[in-house]
Amino acid sequence: xxxxxxxxxxxxxxxxxxxxxxxxxxxxxxxxxxxxxxxxxxxxxxxxxxxxxxxxxxxxxxxxxxxxxxxxxxxxxxxxxxxxxxxxxxxxxxxxxxxxxxxxxxxxxxxxxxxxxxxxxxxxxxxxxxxxxxxxxxxxxxxxxxxxxxxxxxxxxxxxxxxxxxxxxxxxxxxxxxxxxxxxxxxxxxxxxxxxxxxxxxxxxxxxxxxxxxxxxxxxxxxxxxxxxxxxxxxxxxxxxxxxxxxxxxxxxxxxxxxxxxxxxxxxxxxxxxxxxxxxxxxxxxxxxxxxxxxxxxxxxxxxxxxxxxxxxxxxxxxxxxxxxxxxxxxxxxxxxxxxxxxxxxxxxxxxxxxxxxxxxxxxxxxxxxxxxxxxxxxxxxxxxxxxxxxxxxxxxxxxxxxxxxxxxxxxxxxxxxxxx
Numbered sequence: 001x002x003x004x005x006x007x008x009x010x011x012x013x014x015x016x017x018x019x020x021x022x023x024x025x026x027x028x029x030x031x032x033x034x035x036x037x038x039x040x041x042x043x044x045x046x047x048x049x050x051x052x053x054x055x056x057x058x059x060x061x062x063x064x065x066x067x068x069x070x071x072x073x074x075x076x077x078x079x080x081x082x083x084x085x086x087x088x089x090x091x092x093x094x095x096x097x098x099x100x101x102x103x104x105x106x107x108x109x110x111x112x113x114x115x116x117x118x119x120x121x122x123x124x125x126x127x128x129x130x131x132x133x134x135x136x137x138x139x140x141x142x143x144x145x146x147x148x149x150x151x152x153x154x155x156x157x158x159x160x161x162x163x164x165x166x167x168x169x170x171x172x173x174x175x176x177x178x179x180x181x182x183x184x185x186x187x188x189x190x191x192x193x194x195x196x197x198x199x200x201x202x203x204x205x206x207x208x209x210x211x212x213x214x215x216x217x218x219x220x221x222x223x224x225x226x227x228x229x230x231x232x233x234x235x236x237x238x239x240x241x242x243x244x245x246x247x248x249x250x251x252x253x254x255x256x257x258x259x260x261x262x263x264x265x266x267x268x269x270x271x272x273x274x275x276x277x278x279x280x281x282x283x284x285x286x287x288x289x290x291x292x293x294x295x296x297x298x299x300x301x302x303x304x305x306x307x308x309x310x311x312x313x314x315x316x317x318x319x320x321x322x323x324x325x326x327x328x329x330x331x332x333x334x335x336x337x338x339x340x341x342x343x344x345x346x347x348x349x350x351x352x353x354x355x356x357x358x359x360x361x362x363x364x365x366x367x368x369x370x371x372x373x374x375x376x377x378x379x380x381x382x383x384x385x386x387x388x389x390x391x392x393x394x395x396x397x398x399x400x401x402x403x404x405x406x407x408x409x410x411x412x413x414x415x416x417x418x419x420x421x
Contacts, residue, residue, distance in 0.1 A: 069081065070108075153188075173189060324352040328356050
């Protein structure tokens with residue numbers, strides 16, 4: 001009955017332990033940057049909130065959204081974009097205190113939980129430091145120096161909310177304001193931003209319904225030959241009369257259409273309706289030369305515009321030389337090579353191209369020579385002040401001279417008085 005010997009059985013569970021550790025890391029961290037993810041951020045926020053309440057301090061949540069990062073992915077590839085995100089996260093980490101939590105929420109958006117905040121201005125100081133961290137160029141491999149900025153939105157607990165979801169939503173509203181006001185800047189959340197966001201959501205919903213019910217119309221602004229006063233064409237302008245809220249200005253609903261993706265079907269409807277109307281006028285014997293249609297920057301790259309134009313001309317029977325497409329300077333500058341390719345395809349169809357609001361942006365001779373442009377449009381702000389402001393008159397004269405030297409047509413927007421004419 002006495003024990004003679006033992007048999008020992010050993011199992012190496014290192015792989016199991018490693019797998020468990022990896023699974024736990026993946027559950028709480030971003031794989032690319034190895035920063036905390038939203039789940040871990042929420043856990044740390046709960047602990048930080050308990051400490052802040054015990055010591056009577058505030059917490060600040062910063063949303064850091066990289067400006068125009070999509071352009072880098074589109075032009076240099078996602079692998080390059082990932083390497084840049086790693087470099088950016090390292091710069092951010094070097095500016096933080098031990099008690100701060102930097103997380104990657106998704107894509108090009110980071111969140112920073114800042115503890116032990118005495119006054120809201122402390123968060124602004126850190127936000128500006130993060131923006132300064134992005135100022136030196138990034139050098140990735142053999143590529144040219146990359147410059148990138150960011151927009152920062154800040155919400156403060158408990159003033160702007162006590163739970164993480166509310167603070168994230170409010171900081172995100174502040175980020176959108178920073179983007180609208182020029183990027184590379186910071187904005188704090190205010191209650192009015194929530195009101196604006198709710199109004200914008202309501203506007204988008206009503207716009208979708210208006211498009212479904214065919215409640216939008218086109219108005220046609222005449223184009224006048226300054227030499228003899230003859231009407232030689234028109235510009236198609238989208239207008240929306242809401243049965244409940246009355247006339248909605250384009251400056252309100254066009255940005256909503258761009259942000260929501262509605263600009264593609266809206267732009268296609270405007271183009272088709274304008275071309276069909278021009279064909280009807282020509283069939284009725286009206287001596288018109290062109291119908292002008294605006295192309296939104298978002299629409300320009302969101303869909304295959306040359307194919308859309310080709311199909312629209314075929315469907316309506318309008319000859320291409322009667323159609324004039326208006327684009328903004330920003331399209332030409334921000335995505336030059338891609339814009340050149342699209343514009344050349346449009347020119348091959350036979351349509352004419354003009355630059356809208358000329359004089360308010362870059363107004364560069366170099367891109368005027370590079371792009372296949374037919375017409376410059378003097379912005380209405382210069383026309384409005386041309387009789388009372390010497391600077392506006394000088395700018396208008398310069399644009400006309402540029403147009404003549406490059407053999408381009410020049411159009412003045414919004415001439416309303418004999419003196420302006």
